[in-house]
Amino acid sequence: MKLEPHIRLAHGNGGRYMRELIDGLFAARLGEQGLDTTVDAAMVDVPQGVRMMMTTDGFTVDPLEFPGGNIGSLAIHGTVNDLAVGGAFPLYLTLNAFIEEGTETALLERIVDALAAAATEAGVKVVAGDTKVLARGECGGVYLATTGLGVVPASHKLGQQYVQPGDKLIVTGGVGDHGTAVLLAREEYGLRGDLKSDSASVLPITEMLMKRPGLRFMRDPTRGGLATVALDLARESELSINMEENAIPLSEPVQAVCELLGYDPLYLACEGRVVAVIAADEADDAVQELRLSGVAPDAAVIGTIGEKKGAVTLTTSLGGQRLIDELEDDPLPRIC
Template sequence: MTLQDSHISLAHGNGGRFMRELIDEVFARHLASDTLDTTADAVRLSLPGEEIRFTTDGFTVQPLEFPGGSIGSLAVHGTTNDLAVAGADPLYLSLNAFIEEGFDVAQLERIVADLGRAASEIGVSVAAGDTKVLPRGQGGGIYLATTGIGVLRHPTPLGMKQIRDGDAILVSGPLGDHGISVMLAREQFGLRGDIISDASSVLGITCAMREVPGIRFMRDPTRGGLVSVAHEIARATGLTVALDEPAIPVRPAVRTVCDMLGYDPYYLACEGRVVAVVDPGSAQDALSAMRRQSGGELAEVIGCVRQQSGEACVSLKTEVGGLRFLQELEDDPLPRIC
């Protein structure tokens, strides 16, 4: 790397030499593609297939680097996972980086390198991008915004409109790992731990689910966690989402931290999990398909959707056999975790 400055200045966003050097020596060095002309104002893309999926997202996590990932890898996984659970193979990303004046260039390079590795591992190209430098004090170090394009590959329609009374609900792994990992990395409570974020690609899991008949719906439970996905289902279908607490996977260390600090793991963001709704006759096939994939080894069937009298809700059968109603999230329990 030949970029002389060790920290970002406003000159790195002025369109001149410093900006060109920043793009060439940090972003292009880690993200350039051999098959795409990313020097053009608008890149030419090849999109095989008849139908695409298109999504966009923004990332403001603090701290910017945490056990298991960084804002760079999180941006790739967060965007491509949205495509994957919609039944698409991710192909291309755009990247906008909003960098605060004074930001450390060495940390910037680690983040961009992490982003490049994550994209390469799942075969995604960063096809376009832009950088902006914000005056000191007007940003959190760096914010990232991404847009993703993928080609639809799932053989049957997916969506909440497909969900039926009696369908089973699955989750591909333990809840709360990302939220608690980020919180511990902040060291705000004098706690330390070895909990690693689940931030990762779910493409292997969603591809495996294409072979399962009766798959209705998939979603990655990011902000608001499992409960927010459950409330979306209840609102869209008019069906009650009935969850079984003993079946929901939560790591003991995550549950311990939640109990100590008053967090509920069912509301915490995950960045490498899939919540799926399937025909009850396909539940065991879907569970087996998840468990055969990396990241899905601890998948479980955690409940069902069912028609009940009264207003649709989200209920939780507790460890001791009681019934708890999970309200929709209002306050932000852990700000800036994705």
């Protein structure tokens, strides 16, 4: 069945066109994932004796395609990663698509192709979905929402409540790559570069870290970046965090673009990194293992947890102390 070249309002009507869109575009790519389009709700098999975790995330990235991925792969990685850093193993995902009338069918096909490939790679099944078609001007192309269900090993003891003064903060790769790659893809500034988004499943990273008894906390620094994760953690744990600017991995292109345009990479989104807190006596080992195994070649210890309530500071490369503040305005809308 050959679909028309553009999505029409009738593709959202519940009737024949919608069935053609669902069967011809979505189910054709997600059937192996277990998507059954003949039911409104999908049965899922869950092993006995486990705890479960749910998460959801919306995606509005602009442009829809960027170096290193598109909104489809991003929607899988984002939700898989929220479960992964929660200490869960993702099993099932659901997918919502809000599609603007006039969207090219070929673009939508590339998005769902990337989504299916990312789901297969992360070992999750897309078991249920829904599409809505919006009139021209009522949507910015395509918005997606994915919801994930995962299982949590019985040994799960992760969270800000386990973080203690003296623990170390690590990050598993360069910060700001995703935000900068999307920024460049907009071509608003006449800048071009080879920079790719870091969008990826962090499951290999979290699986490696979770074998360590000293692991206290994990989070993925998406919207708001590393700085926002640190601020949230400091507030919720009622502890302080000091980070070393020199220790924070930052690629040259990200640094160059940020300096040119006045962005602070600490606030820019990553989509394939983990920020973790780990006991001081295990931190160097953990980072070595991540680096040498190739799972996260640029992982680094970047800071220390302190006792002062709620503050996040940065020791700059010149040796000064900078207080890290919460984001006020939005530096980059529609980054994820």
